[in-house]
Amino acid sequence: xxxxxxxxxxxxxxxxTDSGSHAFYNNPKYRAIIxxxxxxxxxxxxxxAIVSNTLANLExxxxxxxxGFLSNAAGYDVLMTLIPxxxxxxxxRVFIVGFxxxxxxxxxxxxxxxxxxxxxxxxYFSKNWLIKKVSVFYVETFRNIPLLLQIFFWYSAVLATLxxxxxxxxxxxAVFLNVRGLFIPGFTGQGGSILVYIAVALAIACIFVxxxxxxxRQDTTGQQFPVFNAxxxxxxxxPFIAALVMGFPFSIDLPVFKGFGFSGGIAVIPELMAxxxxxxxxxxxxxxxxxxxxxxxxxxxxxxxxxxxxxREKRIMSLIVVPQAMRVIVPLLNSEYQSLVKNSTLAAAxxxxxxxxxxxxxxxxQTGQAIETIFMAIVVYFAxxxxxxxxxxxxxxxxxxxxx
Amino acid sequence: MxxxxxxxxxxxxxxxxxxxxxSSVGFVAWLRGSLxxxxxxxxxxxxxxxxxxxxxxxxxxxxxxxxxxxxxxQEACVSDGACWVFVRSWSQQFFYGSYPTDQIWRVNxxxxxxxxxxxSSFTLPTSNRLKISIPLFLVLPFACIVLLNGSLVxxxxxxxxxxxxxxxxxxxxxxxxxxxxxxxFLWALGRRSDMPLARSICVVFIEFFRGVPVLALFFMGxxxxxxxxxEGTNIDKLVRVWIVLIFFMSGYMxxxxxxxxxxxxxxxxxxxxxxxxxxxxxTLLVILPQVxxxxxxxxxxxxxxxxxxxxxxxxxxxPEVLQLLLTALANSxxxxxxxxxxxxxxxxxxxxxxxxxxxxxxxxxxKLDTSHRN
Numbered sequence: 001x002x003x004x005x006x007x008x009x010x011x012x013x014x015x016x017t018d019s020g021s022h023a024f025y026n027n028p029k030y031r032a033i034i035x036x037x038x039x040x041x042x043x044x045x046x047x048x049a050i051v052s053n054t055l056a057n058l059e060x061x062x063x064x065x066x067x068g069f070l071s072n073a074a075g076y077d078v079l080m081t082l083i084p085x086x087x088x089x090x091x092x093r094v095f096i097v098g099f100x101x102x103x104x105x106x107x108x109x110x111x112x113x114x115x116x117x118x119x120x121x122x123x124y125f126s127k128n129w130l131i132k133k134v135s136v137f138y139v140e141t142f143r144n145i146p147l148l149l150q151i152f153f154w155y156s157a158v159l160a161t162l163x164x165x166x167x168x169x170x171x172x173x174a175v176f177l178n179v180r181g182l183f184i185p186g187f188t189g190q191g192g193s194i195l196v197y198i199a200v201a202l203a204i205a206c207i208f209v210x211x212x213x214x215x216x217r218q219d220t221t222g223q224q225f226p227v228f229n230a231x232x233x234x235x236x237x238x239p240f241i242a243a244l245v246m247g248f249p250f251s252i253d254l255p256v257f258k259g260f261g262f263s264g265g266i267a268v269i270p271e272l273m274a275x276x277x278x279x280x281x282x283x284x285x286x287x288x289x290x291x292x293x294x295x296x297x298x299x300x301x302x303x304x305x306x307x308x309x310x311x312r313e314k315r316i317m318s319l320i321v322v323p324q325a326m327r328v329i330v331p332l333l334n335s336e337y338q339s340l341v342k343n344s345t346l347a348a349a350x351x352x353x354x355x356x357x358x359x360x361x362x363x364x365x366q367t368g369q370a371i372e373t374i375f376m377a378i379v380v381y382f383a384x385x386x387x388x389x390x391x392x393x394x395x396x397x398x399x400x401x402x403x404x
Numbered sequence: 405m406x407x408x409x410x411x412x413x414x415x416x417x418x419x420x421x422x423x424x425x426x427s428s429v430g431f432v433a434w435l436r437g438s439l440x441x442x443x444x445x446x447x448x449x450x451x452x453x454x455x456x457x458x459x460x461x462x463x464x465x466x467x468x469x470x471x472x473x474x475x476x477x478q479e480a481c482v483s484d485g486a487c488w489v490f491v492r493s494w495s496q497q498f499f500y501g502s503y504p505t506d507q508i509w510r511v512n513x514x515x516x517x518x519x520x521x522x523x524s525s526f527t528l529p530t531s532n533r534l535k536i537s538i539p540l541f542l543v544l545p546f547a548c549i550v551l552l553n554g555s556l557v558x559x560x561x562x563x564x565x566x567x568x569x570x571x572x573x574x575x576x577x578x579x580x581x582x583x584x585x586x587x588x589f590l591w592a593l594g595r596r597s598d599m600p601l602a603r604s605i606c607v608v609f610i611e612f613f614r615g616v617p618v619l620a621l622f623f624m625g626x627x628x629x630x631x632x633x634x635e636g637t638n639i640d641k642l643v644r645v646w647i648v649l650i651f652f653m654s655g656y657m658x659x660x661x662x663x664x665x666x667x668x669x670x671x672x673x674x675x676x677x678x679x680x681x682x683x684x685x686x687t688l689l690v691i692l693p694q695v696x697x698x699x700x701x702x703x704x705x706x707x708x709x710x711x712x713x714x715x716x717x718x719x720x721x722x723p724e725v726l727q728l729l730l731t732a733l734a735n736s737x738x739x740x741x742x743x744x745x746x747x748x749x750x751x752x753x754x755x756x757x758x759x760x761x762x763x764x765x766x767x768x769x770x771k772l773d774t775s776h777r778n
Contacts, residue, residue: 032598032599035599035602036599036600036601036602039601039602039605040601043605050632053631053632053633053634053635054631054632056634056635057630057631057635058631060635127437127438127441127445128438128439128441128445128448128449129434129438129439130439130448130449130452130453131448131452134452140759140762141755143758143762144708144712144754144755144758144759144762145712145751145754145755145758146712146713146715146726146754147712148715148716148718148726149715149726149747149750149751149754150751152726152730152747153747153751156743157743157744157747160743342616342617342618343617345617345619345620346619346716346719348619348719349718349719356617356619356620360620360623364623364627370627370628370631371628371631374620374623374624374627374628377620378616378620381615381616381617381620382615382616385615
């Protein structure tokens with residue numbers, strides 16, 4: 001940038017020296033102003049035309065623009081809601097229900113895709129020929145088949161062929177899988193359960209303190225502390241003790257087969273299952289590629305140097321290779337997570353009630369408020385992606401190479 | 405004198421190389437090294453092998469051995485394997501949609517033309533390659549539309565709601581990326597511009613089309629776009645989708661080009677300035693060819709993404725291949741549960757196309773990689 005500017009300046013200067021007067025339109029400074037004025041005029045006219053046409057069209061269609069419709073009763077039911085919802089509730093509540101469903105599926109998808117992607121990506125570097133080929137096969141298969149096709153496949157070719165509720169697949173008497181979905185036990189806390197939740201929060205706080213202490217100790221003395229094992233112990237131990245003290249203030253709500261279906265427990269509808277599986281399998285393939293690229297970007301000399309100072313193979317991976325690979329992986333993860341959230345809109349194809357489906361789909365159809373509904377949904381997707389981007393960038397700046 | 409080098413008894417003669425020990429070469433050594441190098445490794449190998457052996461024979465049996473291949477209706481599917489009769493009897497639908505059977509040569513001709521233009525851009529002599537293939541590329545989508553529609557060239561008119569199938573997926577993706585090319589180039593240039601207003605307009609545009617879910621864009625195309633035009637303007641649904649795809653694509657490609665611009669060394673800009681080229685000469689003759697070259701693998705990757713995304717068109721009711729598959733599955737003559745066959749078939753044709761493109765992109769990347777890394 002800087003260099004280009006200087007050449008421009010040299011040019012301007014040479015023009016000024018070789019003859020006295022110049023037309024103003026040859027001066028790059030004025031030209032830039034003229035171009036931008038033209039551009040602004042063009043874009044402004046474009047938007048003016050669009051807005052005036054839209055207003056005229058809406059008027060002739062008899063649609064009242066504005067967000068007033070949000071307080072009207074929706075009048076339709078939503079298949080799955082995380083908060084109580086009835087068909088007499090407002091469109092605003094539909095919006096929130098859809099938003100929560102989108103967050104749920106995106107969250108599940110991101111977690112599962114990351115786990116899957118890292119496992120498959122690291123499998124590529126196995127010395128075992130079969131494991132390596134499994135990794136390649138997975139990536140090349142699922143990356144190259146359209147996501148929508150995979151969603152349909154899981155939904156109508158796999159999950160729809162499961163047995164009916166009467167002969168569902170089950171693990172013990174707690175987990176049931178059938179054509180109506182997955183039924184798992186739910187936990188409900190009673191009186192003293194609040195103390196257990198506090199214990200969980202306390203354990204997490206302890207882990208953070210422990211981590212910074214262990215890092216400081218390693219920086220000064222070089223001694224390592226088994227942070228991971230200690231963290232797991234804390235996270236399990238403290239809440240367990242709290243629960244023991246309070247006499248296990250939880251009731252487990254098992255799903256029970258009654259009449260025609262299951263009641264009790266947590267029911268995961270097949271739409272959510274199909275969407276989560278397809279999203280995480282598809283995105284997992286891309287994350288595996290990112291992990292592979294990241295690990296390959298670490299020069300082999302790093303591994304050799306680590307061996308030469310006597311580190312064990314496991315330590316080399318966790319202390320030398322992965323931290324350096326993360327610098328390549330995290331920016332790629334960022335964009336994969338964002339595209340996962342955007343891809344979750346494909347829920348519309350199998351009628352999972354995400355924001356897109358209940359709002360741009362049904363609400364738009366019923367009210368005709370195309371601009372408002374699409375605008376609101378788009379803002380949500382932008383906001384979610386900005387939050388993801390913010391978190392990942394914070395994470396990235398933590399692991400970035402510190403320049404000298 | 406002549407054979408002094410041959411038979412000097414004092415000359416040092418290294419003994420011939422020993423053959424490598426049999427334990428480190430050959431099939432057995434490979435097995436030992438890569439599959440059974442340790443106990444855990446052996447256990448994993450055996451487990452995976454057992455898993456594969458329990459699945460693969462069943463799959464092969466279902467797909468090939470006990471599958472039904474010939475016949476015209478569902479009655480031909482008597483065995484318990486795959487019913488490929490279903491795919492066969494719907495194959496014309498899957499590839500061409502409802503395009504009239506006696507006019508299908510027009511679709512084929514369009515696909516051949518597309519293929520020929522792509523091949524020509526790789527095989528023409530370098531001296532006039534850009535001069536010929538860029539205009540060819542830009543004319544191609546419009547020529548295909550004229551040919552497929554037919555009313556302008558005196559052929560039997562075929563309205564756009566009859567277009568469909570896998571050929572529509574291919575042509576739609578190709579037409580979108582070709583028209584998006586010049587746009588995205590302009591957006592990328594704008595984003596690098598020194599003019600603050602031009603730059604911010606381009607940034608907003610690019611980020612908008614990259615940030616919005618493509619499905620929302622399609623809905624905007626089908627619900628909002630008609631509102632934007634003056635009353636009475638009726639734009640074909642396929643054209644609206646095409647416009648959406650072009651904008652969507654140019655947002656992504658602009659970022660690809662931006663990377664390409666950054667990869668061109670600044671010495672190239674300075675050299676072009678020093679021989680007195682003006683801005684457009686510099687950009688089009690010196691920088692653009694290098695940008696296209698370095699961003700070719702990314703362009704292909706973006707195209708693969710677009711190509712896979714053409715399936716989303718079914719959500720707004722365009723009869724692309726997956727939509728036709730769903731129609732076929734719901735057909736009352738074929739209610740035998742052929743979902744798996746259908747999805748496997750459509751998945752396979754997409755897989756073949758996308759995988760071959762990613763191989764091509766890897767190949768180009770290797771060719772472009774002139775650095776001497778190891």
